[in-house]
Amino acid sequence: MIAVASLSPADALATVLTVLERWADEPGPLLPILHDVQEAVGYIPAHVVPNIADALNLSRAEVHGVISYYHHFRTEPAARVIQICRAESCQAMGSEALLAHARQHLGCALHGTSKDGAFTLEPIYCLGLCASSPALMLDDEPHARMTPERFDALVAQTRRVT
Ligand code: FES
Secondary structure, eight states, X not given: OOOOOOOOHHHHHHHHHHHHHHTTTSSSOHHHHHHHHHHHHSSOOGGGHHHHHHHHTOOHHHHHHHHHHOTTOOSSOOOEEEEEEOSHHHHHTTHHHHHHHHHHHHTOOTTOXXXXXXXXXXXXXXXXXXXXXXXXXXXXXXXXXXXXXXXXXXXXXXXXXX
């Protein structure tokens, strides 16, 4: 799961209008438009559905129906994904304790999402950073020599910038 930095509502709408313009002369473009919007914005915000519906001469209910039919489409921003390495080297350096700390800090189980929807916690098995265990990935960025304190700081910093 890739996290996209949240766009402001105005920027999201501007992005959607660009997408709609790109598909203006194509027949039956609802699905490709929804894919493009999700790729560009990170999800399909509720406030752009009327624009999509109007551009395609569809009802809002029809657009909502398609969005909710396909599980691929998100109507909320995706959570940031934290993957804690559980392979041998990281285990030897305390990754299970780190994982327990992460579960408690985020208030969710492994494969779960924090109550505020901001983070999803997943396992991963070796990031090639064994010499700097324990390691984790936040989205696609590796972080090595992780401690509970550094984990808390990383989560706090991520919350500040998103
Ligand atoms: S075992 Fe965790 S990075 Fe290799």
